Amino acid sequence: MNSLETDGRTLVDHSWDFEKADTKYSNHGFHSYPATMIPQVARRLIEEYGNGSKTLLDPFMGSGTAVLEAKLNPNFEKAYGIDINPLALLVGKVKTTSIDYELLKTTFMDVLNESNNELQQINFMMKNKAPRDVDFFNINYWFKPNVISELAILKNNIDKIENGDKRIERDLKDFFNVVLSEIVRKCSNTRNGEYKLYRLSEEQLKKFNPKPILEFENKGKKNIERMKTFNKECSGCEVDILSEDSRFRTSIMDDSVDLLITSPPYGDSQTTVAYGQFSRLSLQWLGYDKKDVTNIDKMSLGGKKLPQKNMLDSLTLQDIIHKISEKDEKRAKTVLDFYMDFYKCVEEFDRVMKTGSKLCFVVGNRTVKGFKIPTDRILIDLFKQKDDQYRHLETIIRRIPSKRLPKKNSPTNIKGEVGSMMNDEYIVILEKR
Structure with missing residues (x-):
């Protein structure tokens, strides 16, 4: 099923679909947010891959699903949620803070x-x-x-x-x-x-x-x-919500995290998920600084257009960039910028994760210029670039029954032209050796 040679298997597993599940239990129903990981997925990842884990990290926290699940779990002592979006930071903090x-x-x-x-x-x-x-x-x-x-x-x-x-x-x-x-x-x-x-x-x-x-x-x-x-229901887990950027060195200590669970940004606010646009009106009413409000999408992964050469060792990525560039060099550069930025995050994850820790990424494979980008496979390549320290355990494919995402997008960025969006999610499980 997967042409990439990996350690682990790739399988479709509909038990991860949670098609009719209540996704708003506890404080999960506090606030809507785009492309949210459903709590059932976060909870099951904790149960299946977090055995013995005391510290959890979500480096792209969004609305705080994973850190809230850590707070609801009796085994965790510490959970970190990182985001650059002030609305995500506010919602994540409120969701995990007990008030009389x-x-x-x-x-x-x-x-x-x-x-x-x-x-x-x-x-x-x-x-x-x-x-x-x-x-x-x-x-x-x-x-x-x-x-x-x-x-x-x-x-x-x-x-x-x-x-x-x-x-x-x-x-x-x-x-x-x-x-x-x-x-x-x-x-x-x-x-x-x-x-x-x-x-x-x-x-x-x-x-x-x-x-x-x-x-x-x-x-x-x-x-x-x-x-x-x-x-x-909440436990004594201490939750730290950090207004930081996972591309750079964060305040988390070296070798201190047991379990990483996250759903990274989709990589193109022009045609897929514009977190900044979604948050803008709320943040303006709440009195946030205009610059902070308007720059969210520019500050996201791949948002800054910087001259940089592809130093990533991924044949899968090189192939898809070549195909897109034959149609549109500018869009190919945007895609590459995203993965170059993501690799900076990989280096930070490597610093904070313990040996033996598990990393769980919930990703969607978006379409650009008619080409489906296999983010699940590229992600594995990027971690394998770290001196073979990481082992791919498995990739689980689940259907997205109701994620706040459009079924169609504009993969060519031309008004009126639409393409199919992500109907499946890929849950990539890695282990640091």
Whole structure:
């Protein structure tokens, strides 16, 4: 099935599909995120490959699925989650931070009651908008005036949350900012279910009448109940959420990690998953610096267009780059940039992983210029470049029943042309010897 000569086998295993599984149990349902690893996959990887493991690393944390599973597992002492996206860092932190249930309920009612009172006053005075501190380019393009007013009210009341313990105060604000972030996207003029920013049509906008405070109430109640369940189930595992870049030396100690579980970026924000676009409106409402918000996709793997020669020892990669370059040299360079950046991460993983540790990568093989890129095989090649320290144990192929990914993309980057997207995922298991 796999032309690459590897140590391990490659097999299709539908028991990994989890087609009808609840993927939002515990705090996993806090916030949507593009191309998320489902918790069942992370949990099973921990169970099957993490025997005796005490420390877990997810170097491309996203919404924090793997680190949350480590927190729900009684055997882990430490879990690291790394990401460059401020929204991922916020969601990952909130998902894995226990907060007292009664305190959450009391704070929630304070924010909600104050927000509803302010909204009533605005309606009574027949004003179209509330005073707001949030303003950014195109805010009126992406949000209706009444939506801006309600979101501003909610944000101001979250900012007013107080607690004698400043750490708890920060945790409370972060918790409700995650709720607000989800509401921002739901109540924006963007098409539902998209991972990029596309505006609703004028006809759709006429029928679109979201009520942010009501949505905040509904989502807040659900997340508080999830936290109640999480508080009962979570372990003593210490979770460190790191705003760092896995291409460079991180703050994690040498030879300290037992198990790596991650789903790396897909490698092309132009045609596949634009994490920055997905996060932009939320981060702007939450007050993040404009430069941090707009540069996420540029800062991702392969995002910076730097002159660099292919130094990677992968015949599979060389072959696919050659094929793509015959059609489009620029796109071939973009693909190569991604894998060159990924190899920098491989070197950092090698530094922090213990001998005998397992590394589990959940990857998709995307299509560029009509060519399917075998990332699963290229990944094995890149690790084998490390003086044969790594052994390929196996690659499991699973169907993607409901991952937040499009079924079609624009592999040629020409408007109107679409190609099939990733319907399968490849779970590549490696061992450091």
